Structure formats: structure tokens, C-alpha cells
Amino acid sequence: MKALLCTHYGTPDDLVLTEVPDPTAGEGEVVVRIHAAALNFFDTLIIAGKYQVKPPFPFSPAAECAGVVESVGKAVTTVKVGDRVLAYSRYGAAREKIALPAAQVVRIPGGLDFDHAAGLCVTYGTSYYALKNRAGLKAGESLAVLGASGGVGLAAIEIGKLMGARVIACASSAEKIAFTTKHGADAGIDYSKEDLKEGLRRLTDGRGADVIYDPVGGPYSEPALRAMAWEGRFLVVGFAAGDIPKMPLNLVLLKSCDIRGVAWGAWTERDLDGHRGNTAQLLDWAMQGKLSTHVHAVYPLAEAAAALKAIAARQVMGKVILRM
Secondary structure, X not given: OEEEEEOOOOOHHHOEEEEOOOOOOOXXXXXXXXXXXXXXXXXXXXXXXXXXXXXXXXXXXXXXXXXXXXXXXXXXXOOOOOOEEEEEOOOOOXXXXXXXXXXXXXXXXXXXXXXXXXXXXXXXXXXXXXXXXXXXXXXXXXXXXXXXXXXXXXXXXXXXXXXXXXEEEEEOOHHHXXXXXXXXXXXXXXOOOXXXXXXXXXXXXXXXXEEEEEOOOHHHHHHHHHOEEEEEEEEEOOOOOOOOOOOOHHHHHHHOOEEEEOOHHHHHHHOHHHHHHHHHHHXXXXXXXXXXXXXXXXXXXXXXXXXXXXXXXOOOOOEEEEEO
């Protein structure tokens, strides 16, 4: 089978497309023939050795996929050969087949195609966990989403609206803000033209945002924290801007607010039942047409380098899919 391999840390151009042996299903495992795999920003980091997860070489990037169960190992009762499934694998999905613990795969309901199913796990899973489990977002609260047109940002907007929040999209261009309003954002701030802190205060009548969802970091985190409401919750999701900010803790004291980490991947390992329950809810919303699972572009596996470069350049609105 074909697999995209990272044989040493480097750039997307250093990845190699080659033939590797087919996997086999061990006890409690299934082999999935992958139809679509989704890429995320952290894939640009994992191949450069800059991510907290450092797989042994050689490995494939891509942490989520959708496909068909091709074989099952002993003691597997939850899925069967021929089932359409999606899975979160942490890495390794940029290939034609993958062996995974059966507990990590979830059946895809009829009607949801592989491209959209593949992009559901990480972005929507992260955003739902962040807003539900970490922030305890309540109906009527204000939610500010930084990097709002990216995969996790767009997911946070759609889920925030489903949870009854007033959503403020924060992004780096008017085009991106317009895109987010089509997906449910109530208001927007183009922080390439307007000060983020002042914009958030303006759109919340001076009160500040109850919840801030920050997958960007860099120079935007502190201004957003300065526009936090009393007893608000600041969600640390990632650092797409590249720099990890050093936050003044006096702001946390003065606003009596919380800074809460969102380690979704680690949580899925510690609370598998909770992860499967959240995924079931997301699939239900997707089947009802309440989640767009917007696909920005689809690339063949051989053009994965171009896909990763587009993500690194922040040119993507929604998800990027690799099709086998």
C-alpha cells in the first residue's frame, strides 16, 4: 500500500510517498481502508519536530480519517468488516490503510460522506470539548473565537451557536470575517485593521467576552485576555501564530477569570467514553445539517506537501482533505 512518510524532521517537501507493507489487525484491533484523511495545523509541527507528540521514524502525518473496516482482530465486537467508520489516530493516517484499536473507531451514519466525516474528529471534537467540558459555555453568554476562519475556529463558531452563545469571530481579513458570518457568527473583528481588545469591548458593550477561544496565541492572546469579562474563561487551544504568549497574571486576578488548557487529544485517551459520547453528538448534528464540516480543498495523497504548505501559510478556511 502507499504511505506518506516522514523519515526525518523537516518541511513538507521532505515527506516521501512510498510503498509499505499492509497492516494486520491484532487482538482488539481493526484495519481500516482509508478513503479520506484530514490535515490540521499541528501536522506542520509534528513533521518538523516541534509538536508535543514525537512518533518514532518513519511515521505518517494526519491524525484523523474515514474509511471502511477491511478486517477485524480477535475479540472485536463493536464493528464488523464493511462498516463505514471515522477515527482519531494522533498521527499515521496519510496512507491507504491503518490498524487501530477498535475502541478508537466510530461508525459513520448513512448519508455523511468520507470527506466530511474525516474532518469531524479533531476540529469539532476539540471545539466541543473546549466549549462544553472546559468552558461550561452557557446559553446567552458571549464567545469570542480567534482564528475564526480556520478549522477549529469555524467549528467553535458553529458549536457555540448550537449551544446558544452570541459568537464574535476574530480573524485577519475582511474576507475571512465574511466567511465566518456565513457560518453563524453574530459579529466580527478584523484584527488586521482594528485593535482586538477595543473591538471586543465595543461588541460586548464594554463588558468583555465571557469565553475566549484561542487557537492562535502570539500577539493576540494578551489583548483578548484584557477584554475578558468578570469570571470569564480563556481557552488555550493552540499557537498557530508560532509564539507562545507569556500572560500577565495580574489580569487574571483583576478579572477573577480562569485560563483553561484544552488538551483534547490527551483527554480522549483518559476519557474514552466521554470522547465517544461527544463524537456521537457531533455526528448527530452533522446528520441534521447543523454542522457544515466545511471542506476548503481536497488533495490527492501525492500532493500532501502543497496541502500542508497552504495550512502553514494560513490560507485555509475550513478543512483540508487528503483523498487516497
